[in-house]
Amino acid sequence: MGIEIDDNTFRVTxxxxxxxxxxxxxxLIKHPEGTLELAGCTHLHAANLQVLMxxxxxICAWPEDALLADWLRHALNQEE
Amino acid sequence: xxxxxxxxxxxxxxxxxxIGERLMQLENTPDDHELMDELFxxxxxxxxxxxxxxxxxxxxxxxxxxxxxxTVRDGxxxxxxxxxxxxxxxxxFVSGLLDEILAGGDGNxxxxxxxxxxxxxxxxxxRQLITTRAGPADPETLAAxxxxxxxxxxPSPADAPANVTSPLAQIPxxxxxxxxxxxxxxxxxxxxxxxxxxxCFFKGEDPFHQITQLPAPLWRRISAREPWPSPxxxxxxxxxxxxESIVPMDLQELTxxxxxxxxxxxxxxLEPAMLAIPIGDDHDGIPTADYLQTATAHLRSGNHEGLxxxxxxxxxxxxxxxxxxxxxxxxxxxxxxxxxDVPLLQQLLDNIHPGVAVGxxxxxxxxxxxxxxxxxxxxxxxxxxxxxETQAEILALNDTPPWLSGRLQAVAASLRAAFTLQGQLKxxxxxxxxxxxxxxxHTSVPLAHWLAExxxxxxxxxxxxxxxxxxxxxxxxxxxxxxGAGETRKFGRRMEDAYAGPSAIKVDQAKIDRLMNLxxxxxxxxxxxxxxxxxxxxxxxxxxxxxxIKGQYGTINRIADEMQDAIMQVRLLPVSFxxxxxxxxxxxxxxxxxxxxxxxxxxxxxxxxxxxxESLADPLVHILRNSLDHGLETxxxxxxxxxxxxxxxxxxxRSESDRxxxxxxxxxRGIDPAMIRRKAYEKxxxxxxxxxxxxxxxxxNLVFAPxxxxxxxxxxxxxRGVGMDVVRTAVARxxxxxxxxxxPGAGTRLRLSLPLSMAVTNxxxxxxxxxxxxxxxxxxxxxxxxxxxxxQRIKHQMxxxxxxxxxxxxxxxxxxxxxxxxxxxxxGEMAVVVVRIENDLLGIMVDxxxxxxxxxxxxxxxxxxxxxxxxxxxxxxxxxxxxxxNPRELL
Numbered sequence: 001m002g003i004e005i006d007d008n009t010f011r012v013t014x015x016x017x018x019x020x021x022x023x024x025x026x027x028l029i030k031h032p033e034g035t036l037e038l039a040g041c042t043h044l045h046a047a048n049l050q051v052l053m054x055x056x057x058x059i060c061a062w063p064e065d066a067l068l069a070d071w072l073r074h075a076l077n078q079e080e
Numbered sequence: 081x082x083x084x085x086x087x088x089x090x091x092x093x094x095x096x097x098x099i100g101e102r103l104m105q106l107e108n109t110p111d112d113h114e115l116m117d118e119l120f121x122x123x124x125x126x127x128x129x130x131x132x133x134x135x136x137x138x139x140x141x142x143x144x145x146x147x148x149x150x151t152v153r154d155g156x157x158x159x160x161x162x163x164x165x166x167x168x169x170x171x172x173f174v175s176g177l178l179d180e181i182l183a184g185g186d187g188n189x190x191x192x193x194x195x196x197x198x199x200x201x202x203x204x205x206x207r208q209l210i211t212t213r214a215g216p217a218d219p220e221t222l223a224a225x226x227x228x229x230x231x232x233x234x235p236s237p238a239d240a241p242a243n244v245t246s247p248l249a250q251i252p253x254x255x256x257x258x259x260x261x262x263x264x265x266x267x268x269x270x271x272x273x274x275x276x277x278x279x280c281f282f283k284g285e286d287p288f289h290q291i292t293q294l295p296a297p298l299w300r301r302i303s304a305r306e307p308w309p310s311p312x313x314x315x316x317x318x319x320x321x322x323x324e325s326i327v328p329m330d331l332q333e334l335t336x337x338x339x340x341x342x343x344x345x346x347x348x349x350l351e352p353a354m355l356a357i358p359i360g361d362d363h364d365g366i367p368t369a370d371y372l373q374t375a376t377a378h379l380r381s382g383n384h385e386g387l388x389x390x391x392x393x394x395x396x397x398x399x400x401x402x403x404x405x406x407x408x409x410x411x412x413x414x415x416x417x418x419x420x421d422v423p424l425l426q427q428l429l430d431n432i433h434p435g436v437a438v439g440x441x442x443x444x445x446x447x448x449x450x451x452x453x454x455x456x457x458x459x460x461x462x463x464x465x466x467x468x469e470t471q472a473e474i475l476a477l478n479d480t481p482p483w484l485s486g487r488l489q490a491v492a493a494s495l496r497a498a499f500t501l502q503g504q505l506k507x508x509x510x511x512x513x514x515x516x517x518x519x520x521x522h523t524s525v526p527l528a529h530w531l532a533e534x535x536x537x538x539x540x541x542x543x544x545x546x547x548x549x550x551x552x553x554x555x556x557x558x559x560x561x562x563x564g565a566g567e568t569r570k571f572g573r574r575m576e577d578a579y580a581g582p583s584a585i586k587v588d589q590a591k592i593d594r595l596m597n598l599x600x601x602x603x604x605x606x607x608x609x610x611x612x613x614x615x616x617x618x619x620x621x622x623x624x625x626x627x628x629i630k631g632q633y634g635t636i637n638r639i640a641d642e643m644q645d646a647i648m649q650v651r652l653l654p655v656s657f658x659x660x661x662x663x664x665x666x667x668x669x670x671x672x673x674x675x676x677x678x679x680x681x682x683x684x685x686x687x688x689x690x691x692x693x694e695s696l697a698d699p700l701v702h703i704l705r706n707s708l709d710h711g712l713e714t715x716x717x718x719x720x721x722x723x724x725x726x727x728x729x730x731x732x733x734r735s736e737s738d739r740x741x742x743x744x745x746x747x748x749r750g751i752d753p754a755m756i757r758r759k760a761y762e763k764x765x766x767x768x769x770x771x772x773x774x775x776x777x778x779x780x781n782l783v784f785a786p787x788x789x790x791x792x793x794x795x796x797x798x799x800r801g802v803g804m805d806v807v808r809t810a811v812a813r814x815x816x817x818x819x820x821x822x823x824p825g826a827g828t829r830l831r832l833s834l835p836l837s838m839a840v841t842n843x844x845x846x847x848x849x850x851x852x853x854x855x856x857x858x859x860x861x862x863x864x865x866x867x868x869x870x871x872q873r874i875k876h877q878m879x880x881x882x883x884x885x886x887x888x889x890x891x892x893x894x895x896x897x898x899x900x901x902x903x904x905x906x907x908g909e910m911a912v913v914v915v916r917i918e919n920d921l922l923g924i925m926v927d928x929x930x931x932x933x934x935x936x937x938x939x940x941x942x943x944x945x946x947x948x949x950x951x952x953x954x955x956x957x958x959x960x961x962x963x964x965x966n967p968r969e970l971l
Contacts, residue, residue: 018281021316029311046288047281047316054308071292075302 002040008033009060013040021047028055037061043068052076088129089178090586095126096171096178097660103164104663110159120149123167126174135189136340137199138177144206145170151210163209168664170202193335200342247273247324249357253406255299256355257413259326262298263352264417268330269298271354273346274323274338275305281317285341291323294337300325326350352414353424358407358431368394368404368432375429384419388412407431467498468531475528485519488527495531510534589690596647599640600936606640607933607957609633652836653693655733655742656684658700665701666729669708676715676725677708682732688740692834695814696742699807703744703830704729706804711748711828721825723747738836745829751822753779760785780820784808812968815858841937843954843964845930846913848892849900854935854964855924856951861916863929865909880912880923887914889923895949895970903927915967924967933957937964 002014003023010027028034028051036052038044039061044052053075062069102119106112127142145167151157181189248256248271259269272294276287304320327334331349338345348354371394378387395408411428414421471491481487492515499508514530609629617626659681670677712718712727719725728747733740753776760766760782766774774782786805804820811818816834835858843854844863866880871889873879878889889912891902902925904910912923935954940947951966 018286018317025311025314025316043289043292045281045286046276046319046321049288049302050304050319050321051314051316053302053304053321054314055311067296068292070296071288071300071302074300 009035009037010057011037011040012044015042016044016048018045018047021045021051024048025051025055028057034058035060038063038069038072040064041068049075085133085181088133089182091129092126092174092178095122096175098122099126099171100168100664101660103167104667106159107161107164107667113153116149116153116159120146120153123149130174135177135181137189137195138174141170141173141199141202141206144203148206148210157210166206166209170206173198173202193332196335196339196342203343247271248354249359251299251326253359253409255326256357257410259298259328259350260352260355260413261417262328263350263355267328269326269328269350270331270334271346271348271350272297272323272325272327272334274344276319276321276341276344278318278320280319280344287319287321287323290338291325294325294327294334295329297325297327352418352421353427356410356414356424356428358403358410358428360401360403360406372429372432379422379425379429384415387425388415391415404432464498464501467494471495471498472528472531475524475531477524480522484522484524488515488518488524491524491527592647592650596651597936599643599647601955603640603644603934603936604955604957606633606636608959609636609957611958648689651690652687653690654685654687655693655696655740656681657693658697659684659731659733662700662704662731665704666708669705673708674714675708675712675727677712678726678728680728680730680732682730683734686733686735686740688834688836692740692814692816692836695810696832696834699810699832700731700742700744702804702807704731707744707746707748707828711746711750713749717749721749735836736833740834740836742832742834743829744832745827747827750824750827751780751783751820752824753777756780756782780822783820784818815856841954841964842932842934843937843962844913844932845962846892846911846926847928847930848896848902848926849898850927852930852960852962853892853926854933854954854962855913855915855967856964857932859915859917859967861914861921864912864914864923865905865907866912866923866925867907867909868904869908871910878925882914882921882923885921887921887923889925890971891925892965895924917968917971922967922971935962935964 002012002016003020004011004013005027008031010024010031016024034057036057036059038059041063042065049072052072056076059072059076062072099119099122102115102122106115106119109115123142123146127139127146130138130142148157148163148167152159152163157163177189177195184190263269274287274291276285277283280287301324303322303324305322306320308314308320329337331347334347335342338347371390374390375387378384378390391408391411395405395412398405398408407428411425414424414428418424471494474487474491492511496508496511510530511534514526517526518524610633613626613629613633616622616629662681663679666677666679707729712729713721713723715725718727730745731742732745733742735741756779757766757771757774760779761768761771765782765785783804784807808818811832811834814834816832818833819831820828821831822828842857844857844860846853846855864882866889870880871878872881878891879886880889881887892898893900893902902910905928910925911927911929912925913929914921914923916922933956935956937952937954939945939952940950944950949966949970951964954962954964956962
């Protein structure tokens with residue numbers, strides 16, 4: 001459980017497991033303007049990916065892992 | 081290999097065996113629900129167990145089988161022969177996998193694309209049975225299931241499962257060119273489309289992890305299979321993701337990577353020709369005609385420079401957004417890297433032809449690609465599709481009844497009405513002409529052609545009819561059923577799995593063998609006590625002690641005997657162990673030969689030692705095949721001979737004192753002794769004199785002669801030239817015997833007689849050249865003393881007359897190549913052991929005959945194993961080794 005929440009920021013410091021998806025979704029519903037900080041994220045389970053894709057939150061920091069960041073950018077921005 | 085896996089393998093084998101049996105029983109009583117439940121439970125348990133290990137192929141196939149059985153059990157699908165065939169095939173596959181796992185030794189099953197493909201195909205055909213048969217039975221439930229309904233809201237046509245070319249066309253040109261360059265450089269690239277199951281998260285899968293484990297893709301897209309719902313209604317655990325990418329990996333690696341879920345991914349090895357799809361706006365006002373002429377000429381003459389220049393020129397002239405420009409860019413790319421790929425270049429040039437619509441070039445680019453069914457059934461309501469398909473079926477009938485023209489007119493009228501109702505009047509072009517041609521030529525072919533041309537999708541209707549609702553997306557439906565069934569099953573599981581605790585325990589054979597060896601040693605040790613008693617009396621002169629030792633020996637002897645008996649009981653197996661595979665064998669073989677056979681098994685519970693039973697397996701299979709292939713006639717021949725059409729093959733087993741008798745009888749054509757004589761003579765097994773002298777029974781026994789095979793034609797079932805002599809040798813190896821009876825036209829009966837147990841052998845000890853040997857008491861007919869005067873020589877062969885019968889004599893020392901003469905006793909008499917070999921008697925002269933003892937016969941092992949003439953060795957009570965002779969092999 002690598003999650004830290006302060007005020008309006010949801011910080012992922014580790015990996016986001018399958019059971020975190022529910023928490024993430026809840027938080028995003030309650031904080032529609034919230035920001036996600038994924039710099040420390042090493043991997044996130046596909047369920048979380050779905051949540052992100054469906055809610056399109058603001059992301060202030062992308063994961064440091066280039067491969068993962070690439071995938072997330074593609075998934076969320078669909079830049080081609 | 082770990083014990084859990086060990087147990088899994090042995091249990092699985094049992095389960096597979098039982099499944100086979102149940103299927104056979106079901107063939108006779110297809111409505112037996114108890115059997116059906118039992119069958120389901122077996123498959124279910126097997127599948128559950130396989131899930132504990134890393135054998136995805138096995139689990140997948142079993143899962144398919146389980147789903148199928150579930151449908152059958154619920155009565156949604158009837159039992160049928162093809163179903164049995166499918167299930168048996170699946171079980172054979174699983175059994176093959178078990179063999180592979182066992183052969184691997186380390187409990188792993190290395191990935192193998194071929195195996196994965198086989199598993200997928202097998203699962204698919206199992207599921208096919210469910211959809212094709214269960215589908216029409218209750219289409220409502222299928223259609224009502226939200227999981228199975230086709231999803232119409234998918235934004236991109238990339239979901240059309242069969243057509244991988246259309247998604248490729250959507251990939252930006254730069255990415256495709258990148259991939260193409262890599263392929264030219266020798267880096268294989270593959271197309272991946274991965275749609276995880278909706279409930280995959282509950283199975284512990286992480287599709288995103290699967291994807292990120294792959295090397296960075298050249299192009300990727302992550303989409304949803306339906307528009308994302310609003311965050312409030314989003315179910316985070318219903319997977320809607322769809323990954324598409326071009327991965328720089330070859331197909332094999334990628335298949336391995338996804339080997340657990342091959343049904344959720346679509347993988348294609350990319351070829352340049354698939355990628356080179358020009359895209360862009362249509363062009364006008366660009367002078368392509370001139371260019372094409374020059375370019376084609378350059379291409380033909382192999383002038384690459386000229387082609388490049390001309391292409392560059394045209395590229396500069398055209399706006400980069402045009403399709404022409406795109407085609408030219410591709411052309412230049414190919415010219416730079418692979419100028420020799422003329423077909424590809426030509427294909428690109430063809431794309432520049434004016435007036436080619438974007439929708440068409442996918443087809444021209446890849447001729448092999450299946451054309452999307454745009455004009456097909458999709459534009460119409462289902463009932464109408466049904467009508468049209470029915471017409472296609474009617475047209476596909478290849479009979480020509482007198483009312484054919486009426487039928488044709490009716491078909492045409494139905495089609496006309498169907499199309500008119502759909503408002504597709506222009507499709508009716510040519511229908512009247514086709515109808516006229518059909519009526520004049522008195523065949524339905526022209527009309528069928530017309531229908532196939534005008535309604536391409538309905539052409540599929542001439543193949544076995546599939547449920548219209550399923551044709552759009554066949555893949556999700558089985559999983560839907562599986563999910564539905566899986567849910568109900570979860571609740572019922574406890575009840576189904578709770579069968580009574582077993583009253584028998586399973587013990588590894590090695591443990592029993594060890595126990596038996598120990599008891600054998602104890603018997604040997606026990607046998608040492610009489611020697612000890614004799615020594616106490618003779619050497620130490622303590623008669624009292626000797627008597628007490630003897631008393632103790634009596635007690636130990638009794639206990640040892642009982643122990644031996646008990647362990648023998650443990651080792652006893654019912655003959656059904658061997659018999660149980662016969663129904664399947666007979667069924668398959670008979671089917672292959674086109675014969676009808678009724679197999680009758682009797683006395684399956686008769687027991688014998690495990691080794692005896694096991695040694696029976698191969699000979700019996702051989703005998704059965706012989707009976708089926710050569711013995712029983714085809715149904716026509718039987719009818720002509722006035723016999724029932726189905727042949728009868730009876731296998732019975734029974735105990736006769738200390739032997740087991742197994743009889744295999746058929747009511748086939750029997751064996752003709754005259755033919756055997758002729759064959760044997762032709763093959764040089766007997767000479768001309770023997771030809772006349774032999775009785776019919778003796779002639780029949782010739783089938784056991786080495787090198788004799790009665791089949792005039794070698795079939796793939798029997799008659800590989802090994803013949804019955806192999807059978808006889810195998811039976812003789814366990815001290816068994818075999819007789820053959822046959823009446824031409826009435827059938828053949830083979831009788832196998834085998835000892836109950838081979839563990840303890842009663843041997844007679846004989847002495848020759850001051851060494852001790854054993855001869856099995858089974859072989860000894862009698863022992864006699866023959867005065868030297870009574871031994872006559874007939875042509876170098878010593879003989880004597882015993883009770884009016886001439887018995888040939890041989891000296892054991894000669895047989896063993898010992899350079900000593902046999903010693904007669906004080907009265908000048910020779911000790912002779914008369915042994916029975918087959919049905920002949922032979923006298924073996926020895927120096928002396930001693931007592932008989934029970935021994936545990938051990939076969940000679942290692943280098944000594946090649947020594948012929950010895951049945952084995954045994955330890956005697958005084959610690960010495962006794963070699964036991966095998967008279968048959970000595971000769």
